[in-house]
Amino acid sequence: INSTVLSTSSLIIHNEDHVRITGLVIQGPDPAVHESHHTRSFTLYKDPLAHTFYYNLQTTDGIVVYADNTEIAGEYCYI
Structure with a gap:
């Protein structure tokens, strides 16, 4: 599953008992977008309000499990 959108809603929702999901590779959002936003905020705009502009960027909830x-588990599983 790959998402390059900065504000991604839930990709998988399951509310049943005894659910098993295997073999997922989840990637996103695209770090280049965050880097370009950082550059616009602090390099291009030499403005005291750049800090406020930077934190207007929407965030994404990576993995939320209840x-x-x-x-x-996995070889490259980082939580």
């Missing part, structure tokens, strides 16, 4: 007996 569950009992949850196992998250």
